[in-house]
Amino acid sequence: MLEIQDLSAWYGRAQILNGVSMRVGQNEVVALMGRNGAGKSTTMKSVMGLLRQTGGAVRYDGRDILGRASHAICRQGLGYVPEDRRIFGELTVEENLEVGRRPPRPDAPEWGLDHLYALFPNLRERRRNLGKQLSGGEQQMLTIARTLMGNPRLILLDEPSEGIAPVIVEQMARVIAELKREGLSVLISEQNLHFARLVSDRTYIIEKGQIRFEGRFDDLDANPDISRTYLAV
Amino acid sequence: MGFYFAQLLTGLANASSLFLIASGLSIIFGVTRIVNFAHGSFYMLGAYLAYTLVTLWSGSVLGFWGGVVLAALVVGLIGLVVELTILRRIYHAPELFQLVATFGVVLIVQDAALAIWGAEDLLGPRAPGLDRAVRILGEPIPEYDLALIAIGPAVLAGIWLLFHKTRWGVLVRAATQDREMVGALGINQAWLFSAAFVLGSALAGLGGALQIPREAVSLQMDLSIIGEAFVVVVIGGMGSVSGAFVAAVLISVLNSFAILIFPQISIVLPFIVMAIVLIFRPYGILGKPGSEAGAPEAPEAPLTLMSPKAMMVMCAGLMALALSPLFTAEFTSVLLVDVMVATLFAVSLHFMMGIGGMVSFGHAAYFGVGAYAAALAVKFLGFGMLPAMAFGPLCAALAALFFGWFSVRLSGVYLAMLTLAAAQILWGVTFQWQDFTGGDDGILGVWPPGWASSDRVYFYIAFVLCVGGIWVMRRIAYSPFGYVLRGVRDSQTRAEAIGVDTRFHQWMGFVIAGAFAGLAGVVFAFSKGSVFPDSLGIALSIDGLIMVLLGGIHALAGPILGASAFVLIEDWVTRLDYWRFIFGTIILVVVLVAPDGIAGGIQRLWRIIKRGAA
Known part of the structure; x- marks a missing residue:
């Protein structure tokens, strides 16, 4: 469904990605793991058209999307949840969701407000509050709900478990399972091996802008060196 | 009592027109992050168009208000063209x-308005x-003023509804943040940018159109309003429409x-009100932190020392400049002094913006203080030329010491x-x-003494001072102080964290x-x-900005090229x-062909030529 081939990306003269290749299949949850600065977020931003200096190829449903404007990429059915959440703080929760709203697509599940409020009950209570008044966990819920309002087929989740309370992390895991049940494909970036194992089918490990491992978690367990080298803190 | 109330109403009527212009400016800045100097021009066009339309349909109530609204819509369309093409x-x-x-x-x-x-x-x-x-409390109040007093809040309410009750408005507010x-x-x-630009321009056009019963339509309307409109936007908080309303009322009523x-x-x-407000509320009355940031900047490339080749070209240029009085007409020497003065001015502005990371829209202040200090020293203190030339920059530095203390906050x-x-x-006080x-007559008779009165001798005095000044600033840019300044420009928090x-x-x-x-002055x-x-x-401050930007802000040679090009083009x-x-x-x-300035354009051209040759 999503195919990344030999993707490179630069910030100014600094090369951040150096030939990343990976794929996400239909209704699959894939974890992209690596330390801070390994290139996880850069990979996601490149796919989403948020970086200008990129090379290689990104195909979505067989169509080339690298270099296209980010709104056009979103309209193909790709949803993006940024790691720093990027809530519109001066807008209410409901207005935040309104910004994300897009017409339904025949090939993807449709998320109305009611459906989302069922998934994130806190947001219903706080729907008249401003984005900046929410707690970190609530903001994380809101940013996912906002992206789901666009009825995506594939969702890029950048570090969903970062910086939130353990009880919310559990809720997040349930949400990701729900997304998979609804038929979505998910690419999440993650530092936490435990969380990644809990929610995803396969994993890629990235380090210094290159993929160092790909496979199932069983394969990863069989090679403890790999997780020690690329993930241990 | 009645008199003061009438004065208040006049203030409120002025506030309404000011608000219309400022709200449009604020919307445009909020969404597109463009500081739109042309906003005053849209205001002026609104007034001219309304004049034509209302005169054409004269007499009827519908003709007047129809003309005003149509003028605003046409200005919105002109705004659309500007947005799409430029x-x-x-x-x-x-x-x-x-x-x-x-x-x-x-x-x-x-010039288009002049021609039409x-x-x-x-x-x-x-x-x-x-x-x-x-008659209200015994004082005569123009009915039209009362209408204006009603129109301002009505437009504010309309914008509020648009921004809070429509999907488009929600998107605009979201875009203002991220x-x-x-x-x-x-x-x-x-599409969102175009729409915001059209709305903003139409509001400016409406503001201008509504002015026609109150003041004569003239070619000076554009720049006379733009300063005040900027001030209102800044006091209110960039991007905040309600803030613009509060600020417009504050300024107009205080003024009346x-x-x-x-x-x-x-x-x-x-400007005094703005300075006071900004000291206490650095983002304006209703502004948010972060609202000051303009377009996202590309990361700065480090400054490199000049290559030996470039150094040779520079030296050859300087030699040619130094020898030019020997084989050119006096008239050329005079023009070259203008070029050198402009270059020194542009380099000093570039020092502040490119090296210091502080954008100045009022750099002419220090040029003018230098010039006036020297002239006043000659006139009142009987200074000779050389002491006056030392006194001017000193006073400019003192003025910068005073205003800089506020600005860097x-x-x-x-x-x-x-x-x-x-x-x-400073301009207002001087004027x-x-x-x-x-005042407007200026100070005359600030001539060099006899020994320096020939154009040639003065050329060399200017040469020494300007080239010397540029050389000193270049040295400062490469000194430890210059490194720290550039570090602060690139990341204030990181510089602070290492103890700067x-x-x-x-x-x-x-x-x-x-x-x-001041030395240039x-x-x-x-x-x-x-x-x-x-x-x-x-105007001179903007000229300086144009010189720096025409040259390219990312290169030290930029202001030199930009200033020379500017003066020569202007002269012609x-x-x-x-x-x-x-x-x-x-x-x-x-701007459209070489968005990195002349210096950047030449560098790119050079690379293309080299690639072609290889």
Whole structure:
């Protein structure tokens, strides 16, 4: 469904990605793991058209999307949840969701407000509050709900478990399972091996802008060196 | 009592027109992050168009209001054309390029209006049905003023509903906070920007159109309103429409009472209010932190030392310049002095912006203080030329010490606006203080003494001072102080974290830039033999920005190329009819073809040629 081939990306003269290749299949949850600065977020931003200096190829449903404007990429059915959440703080929760709203697509599940409020009950209570008044966990819920309002087929989740309370992390895991049940494909970036194992089918490990491992978690367990080298803190 | 109430109503009526213009400016800045100098031109076009339409349909109530609304809509359309043809291509260029581009539009619109409507002021018809005065508490109040007082809040309410009750408005508010994220959620920003630009321009046009029963339509309307409109936007908080309303009321009402006590104050009052507000609320009354940031900047490339080849070219250029009086006409020497003065001025502005990371919209203030200090020292203290030449930059440095202390407490567009305020205050004082500064008549008879009076000798004095000044600034840029300043520019928090007193360094950078601008002013004063308030004016500040940006802000050679090109083009173009139109077009072409300036353009051209040769 999503195919990344030999993707490179630069910030100014600094090369951040150096030939990343990976794929996400239909209704699959894939974890992209690596330390801070390994290139996880850069990979996601490149796919989403948020970086200008990129090379290689990104195909979505067989169509080339690298270099296209980010709104056009979103309209193909790709949803993006940024790691720093990027809530519109001066807008209410409901207005935040309104910004994300897009017409339904025949090939993807449709998320109305009611459906989302069922998934994130806190947001219903706080729907008249401003984005900046929410707690970190609530903001994380809101940013996912906002992206789901666009009825995506594939969702890029950048570090969903970062910086939130353990009880919310559990809720997040349930949400990701729900997304998979609804038929979505998910690419999440993650530092936490435990969380990644809990929610995803396969994993890629990235380090210094290159993929160092790909496979199932069983394969990863069989090679403890790999997780020690690329993930241990 | 009645008199004061009438005064209050006049203030509120003025507030309404000011609010219309400022709200449009604020919306445009909030969404597109463009500091739109052409906003005053849209206001002026609104007035001219309304004049034509209302005169055409004269007499009827419908004709008047229909003409006003249609004029606003046409201005919105003109805004759309400007956005589509010019601004859309440069949203990713450095923000100052956008500013210069909009100034190019200002020049073009000025000459277009001159060609269509002529140079004479036009007196518009009064509004039918609202052409009398009513007595309130015994004082006559124009009915039209009352209508304006109602229109301001009505428009505010309309904008509020639009922004809070429609999907489009929600998107605009979201884009004001985080444009990129709005794009990643599937919204086509280009379309959103165009719509915001059309709305903003139409509001400016409406503001202008509603002025026609109150004041004559003239070609000076654009730049006379733009300073005040900026001030209102800044006081209210960039991007905040309600803030613009509060600020417009604050300024206009204060002004209507302040002129009772001190009539001359109205020129500088808005700027004084702005300076006070910004010291206590650095983001304006209703502004949010972060609202000061303009377009996202590309990371700065490090400055490199000049290659030996470039050094040789530079030395050859200097040699040619030094020898030029020997084989050119006196007239050329005079022009070359202008070029050198402009270059020193541009380099000092570049020092502040490119090295110090502080954008100044009022750098002419220090140029003018230098020039006036020298001229006043000659006139009142009987200084000779050389002591006066030392005294001028010293005074400019002191002025920069004073205003810089306030300015470095702010950042981004707010800092730029405070520098503009400082310049306007100095200009206002100079303009009004007839006894001391000569006011509009300036100070005459500031000539070099006999030994230096020939154009050739003065050329060499200017050569030594300007080239020397540029050399010193270059040395400072590469000194440890210069490194720290650039570090602060690139990341204030990181510089602070390693123990740099960032404000102090910026403050000193501000003072150095001011002192050298003052030196340029001194050389200028003695070359012309006179000084006028123009040398502190907005126009000169903008000229400086154009020079720096034409040259390219990321290269040290940029301001040199930019200033030379500017003076030579200006010298040639101003002899033609409709030179503003031509000059504006040249600016736009440079901005669209070489968004990295002449220096960047030459570098790119050179790479292409090299690749072709290889």
